[in-house]
Amino acid sequence: MNIFVAPDKFRGSLEASEVCQAVKEGILLAYPDANVTTIPLADGGEGTAQILTQHANGQTITATVNDPLGRPVNASYGLSADRKTAFIEMAAASGLALLSAAERNPLRTSTFGTGQLLQHALEQGVNHIILGIGGSATTDGGIGMAMALGYQFFDKNRTLLRPEGASLNDIAFINADHADKRLSNVTVTVACDVTNPLYGPNGAAYIYGPQKGANADMVEILDKGLQNLAKVAAETFGEDVSNDQGAGAAGGLGAGCLWFLNAVLKDGVSIVIEQSRIGELISHADLVITGEGKVDEQTLSGKVVKGLADFCGQYNVPLAVICGTLQITPEQARDAGMTYATSVLNRPMDLNSAQTEAFGLVRDATFNLVRLFFVKR
Incomplete structure (x- = not known):
């Protein structure tokens, strides 16, 4: 299976490149034979x-x-x-x-x-x-x-x-x-x-x-x-x-x-996606995983997640989204083209704990989503 990973940073916790590494570790823990490609993204802001x-x-x-x-x-x-x-x-x-x-x-x-x-x-x-x-x-x-x-x-x-x-x-x-x-x-x-x-x-x-x-x-x-x-x-x-x-x-x-x-x-997302030639990578993927620190209504109007969702829709590739805070409804996630969306938080915790443990939380959440996604394969 080809899995393409293209997240934004988790502000205050992980740079986009670190999110890529955490997601990759989670994928390979769940599916050791997966072919994983990672590209860190940004929405035009810092980084x-x-x-x-x-x-x-x-x-x-x-x-x-x-x-x-x-x-x-x-x-x-x-x-x-x-x-x-x-x-x-x-x-x-x-x-x-x-x-x-x-x-x-x-x-x-x-x-x-x-x-x-x-x-x-x-x-x-x-x-x-x-x-x-x-x-x-x-x-x-x-x-x-x-x-x-x-x-x-x-x-x-x-x-x-x-x-x-x-x-x-x-x-x-x-x-x-x-x-x-x-x-x-x-x-x-x-x-x-x-x-x-x-x-x-x-x-x-x-x-x-x-x-x-x-x-x-x-x-x-x-x-x-x-x-x-x-x-x-x-x-x-x-x-x-x-x-x-x-x-x-x-x-x-x-x-x-x-x-x-x-x-x-x-918009910054379009520029980054254009410069990184992501369309070709998505077209050959069986699953795309992305994420950012907070997924909310602002995400639906042009950030990294929405930009990728539009590309995935063109190529009929499922998109899984992981985040620190999930503040959209299932209906909004569906309408935005997200196949799966989840917070990485696995228990009640304060912001400092969530930021300190971010790498492990992202890795573990990715493990769970990949095991679920490929359970019949």
Whole structure:
């Protein structure tokens, strides 16, 4: 039997590669003759660049860039074996994890370091960039990134503005004359797992600003600033993308990538699945096993599990799902294309115990599901 294993990480417990190992051990314990293929997956968030780099047999590149507050930080990205594709996570340079709670202030934080990473990749001669934009500390609409790449933003007095969220309301002119010419020879694909518009009640400032340190007054200022950016950018580039799905991702970096990089926004699952050529592996499998830390209603709208379920449905291959927490009904699991779904928890336990014992719990749950699935074979 061919069993294909392709899980996401169990956040706080196991990386995707560790989940793969635990599942493989459980399979072979139950079915020693199984032919097991494992590929760690991600949904476009943290860890995606590393996984894509592995799939591309690539290498890790490190550059010194600005963190969200302009301090030097060493940030890494991936480069494919043929050196044609760069895999970048904006969180490496502009992520919330780089700041203490007291330092979080989206009026002052910037995506400038992300632009520096993009520039560093351009210097390697790449012709394709895959950029993950989860985990940001910023709400600057991508102007910091754009400034690092040569764009200039001026106020009404033609004074050059700083690359930070507080500048958004003052933007009156955008000058693209000095933008890095190499951008015209590069395609940029953005891994984006949210669908929020740029501004408004469901936009970047109101929905995500508070977790980045914004109080109510800051949220209002930032939202008005993003509206102003949309007005000036639409006049400059001839297109208003502020209502495109994902425009509000990463504090408006989604919209910034559309305007300043001519990028395409795609859900992260689709990108990872496409880059890892999973369709072919699924087509030859007798069973696919996946999983993630929590399976809930959000899982049903584009995460790793749902992405695999769609592929399995195409090839009529059963899909088994293991997780730490299972929060969907049997009907939802069935309708999403899951053949089997179970929590790995085998007794009442607190979160710390579950995370500490995660490897063994995943292995044992896999053993039980494989024994059940192949009981008649």
